[in-house]
Amino acid sequence: MSDERVLAVDIGGTKMAVGIVDPNGRVESYERTETPRVDAEGLWRTLEALLDKLHTDGELIGVGVGCGGPMKWPSAEVSPLNIPGWRDFPLRDRLRERHPGLAVRVHNDAVAVAVGEHWRGAGKGSDNVLGMVVSTGVGGGLILGGRLIDGASGNAGHIGHIVVDPGGLPCTCGGRGCLEAIARGPALAAWAEAEGWRAEQPAATAKDLAADAGRGHPIAVAAMRRAGRALGIAIASATHLCDLDVVAIGGGLAQAGPLLFAPLEETFRAHARMRFARNVRVVPAALGQTAGLVGAAALIFEGGSYWNAD
């Protein structure tokens, strides 16, 4: 095997993770830390300290990054919704200064997860894949015809803002009835709490809800059904528009397993009735926690498929 390696970075509101990834998508060296609530330079120093801990005997050929959005793309001045310390922070430029001569490519963190699942995960071998992350938000990325779809501004893949209930809940985006307004962890937890559910944890998350549903808590089970139905409608719309092969779903909520996927599948099949939609497979993501790092690495290793910018 080639000794080429990619330095991969995954930056979200909860954690920062970095790793050295080999051409097979294996993560050789891995470090992570909580994302601190500090200013822009403090955040950068935290990232640098993490990177300093990595080690490889291989030859670094580039830096691939998934980072919470929004960002100006592909220049990657990032303003992650859940990282208030970075507003128009020049992440790509900073990484280029730190790693002169190496290609640096940054994309949305959910896009990186979708790319990882397409390259080495549940979407491997399929040309038309929607990768999704259902967690604090609902994000995603689209691979069509074997190539990552960026859209006009690098923002393609926002499945969380497909409208599933036009007269429904207001969404953080300013719209109404988006998938994310129903199925994001905090919204689902709020719904469950209003129905009488109380998690032991003070800050109840999608993962807590999924765990409680697994223990048979009836309101948590109902919450999974609610999320599953909203996901099923959105995925049916995406399937009809994009003629997908595979939809891979990751994130905390996906850990509920059949409690989420059974109502999802039922609603999806009720709405995705065009003949061509019958062959789509809706499956759990395969790569788990490191999907974002693997996808970030693929931006470098497989630039022909996943990187259409300068």
Next chain:
Amino acid sequence: MSDERVLAVDIGGTKMAVGIVDPNGRVESYERTETPRVDAEGLWRTLEALLDKLHTDGELIGVGVGCGGPMKWPSAEVSPLNIPGWRDFPLRDRLRERHPGLAVRVHNDAVAVAVGEHWRGAGKGSDNVLGMVVSTGVGGGLILGGRLIDGASGNAGHIGHIVVDPGGLPCTCGGRGCLEAIARGPALAAWAEAEGWRAEQPAATAKDLAADAGRGHPIAVAAMRRAGRALGIAIASATHLCDLDVVAIGGGLAQAGPLLFAPLEETFRAHARMRFARNVRVVPAALGQTAGLVGAAALIFEGGSYWNAD
């Protein structure tokens, strides 16, 4: 200018049209006829008779076709919903026999319209375009990153089956609440008739309704609002998923102009609230009746962008 020409064909349930198209997308020679209600060979003879009437001094380099779906793609055994005489009719093979040595490329008729609008119409110069036809059905085609998106089976672009009202009207596809179930001409006319509207024509179409709305008929105006709202929701979902530059809308209903586009725009802007969605333009299609022929020709002239099959 080059003397290369394409033989272009546009086959729908209502009419068959053929033309000679030049590299600028200009239709030089044009013939059309009503699609007869005859058997498979009768339909083929009708098409051949039309083709026989065309004339060009240029050099024919290929045959491009838009045909009503569904079809097996790219082999183009066609079974158009509204042409009962053709079921698994080998349209591509027949045209190859008739024009030996020429490339023959067949795609869905709404996809051909979208390609035409991207190549030479309202989407010209934009890399991320959704072209739509709102008529007896609601169809479309997607160009993303400057390339036609085919999807897993050549069926990408089915915007008519994005779900806009999950508990709503049953759709001919077997689903419920699809855009097409609300906004297709016959459904809209049925809704208007139930509200008290009577067109003079015995078979009322989207075009009749659009015309009556133009004359100020209040129920016809309300029908345009109803269609506009459903379109606005579906286009917001498509925009968030695909990060579009331009949505170009053609077909009979689009002739209602602002009576359709004003409520469409209002609903679209209320739901398409992600910052990146603000720059999308939703506009009437520019090419009119010949969009399908122009797009069919582009499958040959610009195969690198619009033809990803064998």
